[in-house]
Amino acid sequence: MDLMQATDWAALGEAELDGVVALRRAIHQDPEIGLDCRRTTAKIRAALEGLPLELREGPSTSGLVAILRGGGDNGRSVLLRGDMDALPMPEETGLPFASRNEGMMHACGHDAHSAMLVGAARALCARRDRLPGTVVFMFQPGEEGYHGARYMIEDGLIDDVLPGRRPDAAFALHIWPTMKRGAVVGKAGPLLASADTLHATIRGKGGHAAMPHDNLDPIPVAAEIVMALQAHIARTVPVTDPAILSITKISAGTAHNIVPDSAELLGTLRTLSETRRREVQEAFRRIVAHVAAAHGLTGEAAIDEGYPVTVNDPRAAALARACAEQLGGAGWVELPAPIMGAEDFAYVLREVPGAMAFLGVAPEGEDPATRAPLHNSRMTIDESMMAKGVALHCAFAERFLATGFD
Ligand SMILES: [Zn+2]
Ligand SMILES: [Zn+2]
Known part of the structure; x- marks a missing residue:
């Protein structure tokens, strides 16, 4: 199968942007914490309504897995993950869609992650006929110390995506407010501690x-x-x-x-x-x-025991890099060393080879280095960069389904 042109992926992302921004704002102003983010799950479900997806939920969390079976079945499957939960802290951004829930804020960008993943699901569903394999969308609560990914795996939600098999590859994006707009940042091997x-x-x-x-x-x-x-x-x-x-x-x-x-x-x-x-x-x-x-x-x-080491498979990191380079813009930035923070996508990467990358969302004209970082009460993002997040998710999935790790 011929790989698509990068411009198509970028256009897919741009086409979804309005819906993604609206969903992100709705999630942002109604943050939830921990494993039970059921209002967030309901918003995601509503946004996925009518799409050709198989939905799965488990007893341990309000997480949601949505499976898209492509028009072809070449035996490959790929998982894309977005987390959903907020942090126990006040919001001081002054945004019109700031948190309405006292002492809770989406200060780690998980509102954007969920919304971008919905955008990717919508875009890929629209292209279902040309997808040669299966895409698994994992909407996960409880990232901020609650082991949500582990519970969803233990609930069997990523088992038997194809008979007897878990996904062949997994990808996730994390927005980064102090990195250059549009930069896709990552590395092979250990990424987080x-x-x-x-x-x-x-x-x-x-x-x-x-x-x-x-x-x-x-x-x-x-x-x-x-x-x-x-x-x-x-x-x-x-x-x-x-x-x-x-x-x-x-x-x-x-x-x-x-x-x-x-x-x-x-x-x-x-x-x-x-x-x-x-x-x-x-x-x-x-x-x-x-x-x-x-x-x-x-x-x-x-x-x-908290989260294990987040380890990017070198083949998956190379695929993420190729997608970022093909999409252009600020391209790929190789992270010179791991970041000593932690992430529960590590549990997914322990089971499935894959990669996580960061997406720079500092607005144009602002010095990334002086911006409010993740987990800060004034953390904001350039929402237009969510189009790139959608495009990257689509690119990761389509590229992997087309070529595997070759
Ligand atoms: Zn966080
Ligand atoms: Zn986070």
Whole structure:
């Protein structure tokens, strides 16, 4: 099958833009948080009404999977993902369609992601007859720390897209308000980090601060654990397979003359490989227990596992790059290094080879570097760039269905 001209994909995106902007604004002013984003799902369902899609929902989330079977069946299938959830923070953009829900804001662009994916679904449905395979649209809540993608996978929503098979490839876009308008940014290999939350409790014996010999003071032990963890990172973790371990909170004590019974540490661990993640998790448990034990105290470590490393398959990253270059504009920008944030699209990429890319949405004439970033109460986007997002989704899908990763 001949590949389409890039201009066709760009035109597809432009043709959907008005609808995408309207849907994005409707979602933006009614943000929802977590796994249950049912009003957002309802808006998406309404926008997909009448299209030739098979819809699937699962018990664990308000997520929606829509499957488009093309006119041909060459045995290939491709998943496109958009997340749906907002953040627990006030909005201060002053936009006419700003959040009406107190303390909730779409400050990570997931409103745009959902709307762009609807635009792509509409555009690809209109071209169903020339699609040689199957496209799966994954509308996912609960990205902001709720593991929505994992629940949707566990609910079986991406199973048996074709009999006995999950999709062959997966793609996602994330808008980026501090990147140049229209730039498509990404890399092969690790793109985003794993993110685990670390807790430690050091238990000693409290008493009078003037008689430390009668106590088991947890505070110097907590301090020693913090330093031992940093020494581990500096002296054991290879720079070629790095880890970040930040202790961000230390809590203990009540007054200047009282040694407390216990001290608590809280922090985060970020890595770029599963091997490194497991190694540092183990070191954290060991150092907390054994540094405390060395001083006659006890140390208990607990780890809340967050998202795994988001790893772009090199073939999928190359396909995304080719699409971005073919679409022109600001083209492809190779990310020189991973970003140490985390993303639950990682769960999809753990099951299905694929890639995530960022889309620059800084408005024309504004310096991207000085703009409000993601998760900022004044974060805004150049909505016209959503046409490019739609075009990219269409290009990813059609190109993969046409040629696979070849
Ligand atoms: Zn976010
Ligand atoms: Zn996000």
